[in-house]
Amino acid sequence: MQLRDALNDYKRHRDDSTRFPGERRTTTGRFSGRDGRLVHVDEDGAVRDFSYPLVGLTGVARSRFGVRPANEDDAETTWFDAAVDQRYHDRTALVVTDHETVHGRVTQYDLTVDGVHVTHVDASDADEALDVVAGFGFAPDGRDTRIAQLHHGDAVEVYHAEEADFLASATGFEAVRGSAFGGFPELLEETPAEYPRAGRRNPYDEDLLSGDVVGVIPTEDGTATLATLLTSREETPRDDALDAVRTAAARDAAALERAAEAQVDDPVDADRPHAAAIAADRRVLSLLTGRSGLRIAAPDFDPYYAHSGGYGYSWFRDDAEISRFLLEADRHFGLGLDDWHDRSAAVYAETQLDDGTWPHRVWPFDASLAPGWANGRMEAGDGLNYQADQTGSVTTYVAAYDEGGNYGDVLARALDGLDATLADDGRPVACQNAWEDMSGRFAHTAATFLEAYSALAATDPDDVADRAADRAREVYDALDDLWVDDRGVYALREYADHHEDAGELDERVDSATLALVGAHRAYDRVGDVDDERLDRLVSHVETVVDELFHDPDGPVAGLVRYEGDGWRRREQDGEKIWTVSTAWGANAAGTLAAMLADRGDDRADAMAATARDLLALVLPDGPLCLDSGYLPEQVFDDGTPDSATPLGWPHALRLATVALLDEYDFLEERTVAADD
Template sequence: MQLRDALDDYKRHEGHDTRFPGERRSTTGLFSGFGGRLVHVERDGSLRDFGYPLTGRNGIDRSRLGLRVDDDVHWFDADDTVSQTYHEGTALVVTERETPVGTLSQYDLTVDDAHATHIELEGDDERDVELVAYVGLAPNAQDTRIGQLRHEDAVELYHTTEHDFVGSATGFSDLHGQVPARFDEVLGETAVDLPRPVSENRYEEDRLSGDLVAFLPLESGSTTLVTLLTDDHTTNREAALGRLDELTTAFADADSLRRSAEAETLSVPDDAPNPEAVAADVRVLQLLSAETGLRIAGPDFDPYYAHSGGYGYTWFRDDAEISLFVDEAADYVGLDLDSWADRSARAYLLTQQRDGTWPHRVWPRDGTLAPGWANGRLEAGDGLDYQADQTGSVVTFLASVVDDVDADLREEVVAALDDALDGLDDTLAADGRPIACQNAWEDANGRFSHTAATFLEAYAAVADADLDAETTAHAKEQADRIYDALDDLWVDDRDIYALRECEEADEAEGFGAGELDPRYDSATLALAAAHRQYARVGEVDEKRLDRLVSHVENTVEGLWSDSDESEVRGLVRYEGDGWRQRWQGHEKIWSVSTAWGAHAAASTAALLGDEGDSRAAAFEEQTGELLSLVLPDGPLCMETGYLPEQVFDDGTPDSATPLGWPHALRLATVALADELGIEVSARAATLAD
């Protein structure tokens, strides 16, 4: 997304009730791409690349598709789409619509660096019809200083190293470039509709622009548009043109796209629990993954940080938890995902810092440091701007898979765990709790219950692993210290664990330095899984069980929100969360918080069940109620199968869509719920009653 596009969107949506101006949204439409390139197909048929963080290549920034019928252009965005779905669980997007000349089916598939859009038109209209494709490419993330080279039946657009190619299965009847919006248009009050209807005959327009208008003849009612993103360091022009020719030939019909999509799709067993949800979760996690195994948190809808800090990066907190959840669920569900665990482990080894910790966030395509605001351990200072839970999450995953990887990788993982334990030890205070740092939500500092939970789980996982006796004994001792120190965070009058102990006075919230922040926080639900892990190496006593039961019950109840405007219901992120409220005026429901609540309830049920405690039944019921909200057909799951990060009370999805973290939480909870014998279906939960 270029600045011109962001400003254009700002003009279109300034003052909107639920849309934040200046963003590129993916809350409608579907994604395709399992090889790094990630292409969004909007319901109006338009395409946009979101894969820059995954590949380093930018690709399509804006597009518009339509039909030229005789001399008139009919753009697809002028009509409502009939339907848009994935083909049989694959990443082939099928969009169908009615046009003035018949029913049109659009098939979109991204394979490696290429994207194919194939259309088939059914109708008896005898008028002359062509596909019109307006495509704005931004090689090297530039929208100016771009050149075009015209080849036979192909166009090459380039800035420096990124060269993007456009080809057609039926050739082009006409091609012309367009310059981007002019300064006076950018500064004007009204948005500009592109492409412009006519050329201004400016000499630079055809060859010094990333915008291309192409006319593709139909043969037997069909044609295919292919875009290919390349890097001239690895692919020369002749090879790229040859591959483009192969692609336009190979994807000249819908059957070839179906076969290719089916070959790429990981098979989900028919007897898997909630197979529709499992298939959707695996597909989303594949879509968000780079070849390194690292994932973006979600498609980056806000690259200019207009209303957030960006999402197209790898955070080790959610990435490591995704890796852990996938590893936990894969065998039970029957998914062949061992290679995922190995690849994730190698990526974490690559990105570990010299002090044994992991940084705030990295670029998933190569693990290099990405822009961030929580790299306190890389800077001179007190380290307060450091998210210690991220290192804890990676340690838990590595300790969980160290016994399963091959001998060579195991040796490297063991060495990484030794260094990581030093990093954890260095950020564990003398009182047995992590030092003051940033929280999981990245909007506060203090000594958080969630951070303590990740440390407890990490040390317990190391203590439970097949490592040398000295390492496991030390990890067990540290886990015991944290287990005891959690009592310092107990809030008697609410019967929950505090959100945090304030390191400094928080005048906005009314807490003094050293005081407990007693607000409900969905991140503290991580204590349930952490204690389940600790129970493998230590004793969870009766008092602690009682407190866990109370904490999960009261936190879920305290965060529960039930909209009067729609069927939307679930958990808000934390009590008093003011982020991205727009005109709603109170906290929004988060899919990750709701899924976390379901996972915490299931973990508590499992922990109680192991003790023969009859209270397990209530948490099994709560698991079903919360999980049903994020399952397909549940109120927080979109028709696309995606879980957006947040939802307004009126049902409008917001922020990163799909978000990888809740999809992994859902996958793990579906498996755990089935293991516990909990029957779950997408139904309206009545928790508030």
């Protein structure tokens, strides 16, 4: 997203009650891509790249499509507006968008394959012959200046230093030109600038020194196809890039359908429970995966960090939790994700620091260190600028994955890293929390340590397993320090030394503390969860769900993040609903129901009912799930989705929860015969 796009959005939405101005929202539309380039297709058909974190190339910053009567130079362009319908083709990532125009229905097909994105426009049902009009704004190397164009007849190349972006048409261009933007006066106008800018207002050389291309594309039999390709000039010679983009532009709708179906390794069995949710979760997590196998948290909707700290990076907490949930679901459903699991373990080994911990966040295109603020283990400081739960989450995944014992050195170093950040009282030292908005000694961090130590205790190497088992017991016992008896819940945190209430408990309810349930289930495999602790877990889950459940006078309901959460409220008075918190509640309730069922405890059915109720809120027909199948990070009380969309973490939680409830036959309410 370039500054002029952010300013245009700011001008449109500065007074909006639920939209944060200056962002490039993805709460509408759909994405196409897999393990690399990621392209958003909005409901008006406009495409934009969200690819940089995944492939290291920027690509399309803005675009717009329309049609006009053929062979009329002065014909008025009908620009596509909100779609009549937008959908995925079957279970693939081929986006199909129907537009209603004054000339009749026009259908647009969009598919991303490797570095190429193809847009096929079918206007064969129109009442007259049409040309397609397209405006593309490229930003090679993330630049909007010091770039230029080369015109190759049926293709255009936009380049800076390393990155070159190509646009090609299967039917050539009836007309094509560059389009320089209007300069400072246009940027400072009160109203948003028109895109693409009408007519040629600049000398030819100025238009060529820009990233914007406007073309008129003739149709054949009512159809036209455009393709864009992102490349590195060093890796891909120009002639090879031109051949690739021209070949891609030759695809019609049928060819795109075949290519999309080939991307789906293991089509989801329609007989599986909640098959649509499983398919959507797999598609989303594939979309978010970069070249290294790491995933971005979500498409980066706020590249100027105006209202957030960015999302287009790989956090080891989020990524490892996703990896673990995928592993659990795959082992139950047989989803054929071995390659995903292998790549995750390998890149975690590659990125582990010498002290056994993991840094704050990295780039998923090459796993190198990305900008962050929680790299305290890599720099001199007081230690607070470190998120210890990230190391806990990665350790848990690698230990669960490593059945062959190939990652013993990684696990041994991870154990050292955990021990170095475990205080003498058996709980992790003060650090940053999972939500990255507080410091202290958190119950959630302790939960990740308990689960990591328990997972290590279940491994083969005695020098790791025995030591980890001792540490797991220490953390298990130390959790008593965080129990708030009068609320029947585990505290959010103990305040750190720098806080005015140092040593006291922050007794607020926090959805992140739901991680305690999975941690205790892991511990129960290597230790003993006693009856008192089990009773406390039941009380904790019931209290968290009751206290955080929000059912406003509107179309949505679910769990808020924690008591007093003030982030991204805009004009809303209270906390917003979070899909990850709601899905976490479903998963924690389901996990606790499984623990209770394993013990023959009658409370299992009630807890399973809680899991089903919360899961229903995030399923494809639930109020928190968009028509695209995506789960946004947050939702306003009036139902407006907000923030990162789709967010990978709740999709993985949803998938794992469906698998868990299916394993224990909890997906439907049990009926008990009268004589029982």
